[in-house]
Amino acid sequence: MDFLEISRYGFMIAFFLYCASFIFYVVAVTGKTWKNRDPQRHERKWGRISFATSSMGLLSHLIYCAFRWAYSGHIPVSNMYEFMTFLSMMVMIAFTVIFLIYRKILLGMFALPIAIIIMAYAAVFPQDVQPLIPSLRSIWLYIHVTLAATSEAFFAVGFVAALLYLLRTIEFDSNEKSARRQKRWIEFTLFSIIIVVGFIVSVFAFRAAGYEAVFTQNKTAIDSQVQQDSTIEQQGVYHMPPIVAPYQSKAESVPSFLGMDRAWFEAPSWMSGASSARKLNTVIWALITGIVLYLLLRLILRRPLSKVLAPAVKGIDPNDADEISYRAIAIGFPIFTLGALVFAMIWAQQAWGRFWGWDPKEVWALITWLYYSAYLHLRLSRGFHGRKASWIAVIGFLVVMFTLVGVNLIIAGLHSYAGTD
Structure with missing residues (x-):
């Protein structure tokens, strides 16, 4: 068995362990209401099982990265399959760091699906190891791409915590105009995630059918x-x-x-x-x-998805969720500034002879940076806390996902070497 085969097994094992860990986190959170259960003891027990399983998945993910690196001779971030897989690994590392600080079991129930969806999205793209094109043969590949992925992983954790806050504080039984507006937007956020899932499902379905x-x-x-x-x-x-x-x-x-x-x-x-x-x-x-999947879920559950998820977050302190979201974004922002902008411009000067060229990916990286700059400015100087800050964090991650998914899928540019099949 060669290094590439070991890395493929590492990817598959990590994916299935993350799926199992997500199920365990669901049991840890929802099982507290089961009859004849001590809620605290149940949460501690299944919380340990869940975190141990996700940690084993992360270890397997690291094995994938190490052996693919050893096989190819360069860090595996040179195409969409490698980058998205690396991003999902960094999401799990960011989640692990934040979890060890705050010990909030509920974070796992929402963070694991993000990592799983990103891994499934990565599997859509060609998985062959290819030699680096000339513009990627640089030390800046290691610095720029890894730091950008790390920062986006912390933005993902900030998104998860902000989503928890909104699900915890929105009054789903209220018919007031503001409450209805909040419910519509939180439902749209979940719908946006399902659209990405719809892309993954449609690609795999037609690929399995051999359509051409x-x-x-x-x-x-x-x-x-x-x-x-x-x-x-x-x-x-x-x-x-x-x-x-x-x-x-x-x-x-x-x-x-x-x-x-x-x-x-x-x-x-x-x-x-x-x-x-x-x-x-x-x-x-x-x-x-995505629309079909969403309508099927609505038909099965007979309620908006946000209203289904809301009871699961009743045990979380909204102030904790707000704090976790801010801390995660505060960690990610300076890393993004260095990795996605400063070091990216230095690399662009060396590779293409200019610091800035208005390439679509560069433009959207700048938009992302300006957006999170505004978030931190409003948070620190204007006292934006709670619901306002959470909405900004949620929308910010949707901007990140469009930069990662939409720009590569829709818009052609100099970064299209990482493009789609």
């Missing part, structure tokens, strides 16, 4: 040497049924799916890139699958 549609697209290119136009034929391969076909393309092979044997419409002319239409198609399927 092929389009050819003729593009005009200008030959500068002979000053003539030439036609280049490009081929686009879809692994999901084509709702959107490439601009001015011809269908070569479109397997029927639920009666769909052709695209519903063609991408607009400004979306003429080789993979632009395919990415839009993927986004549409993620939305469709």
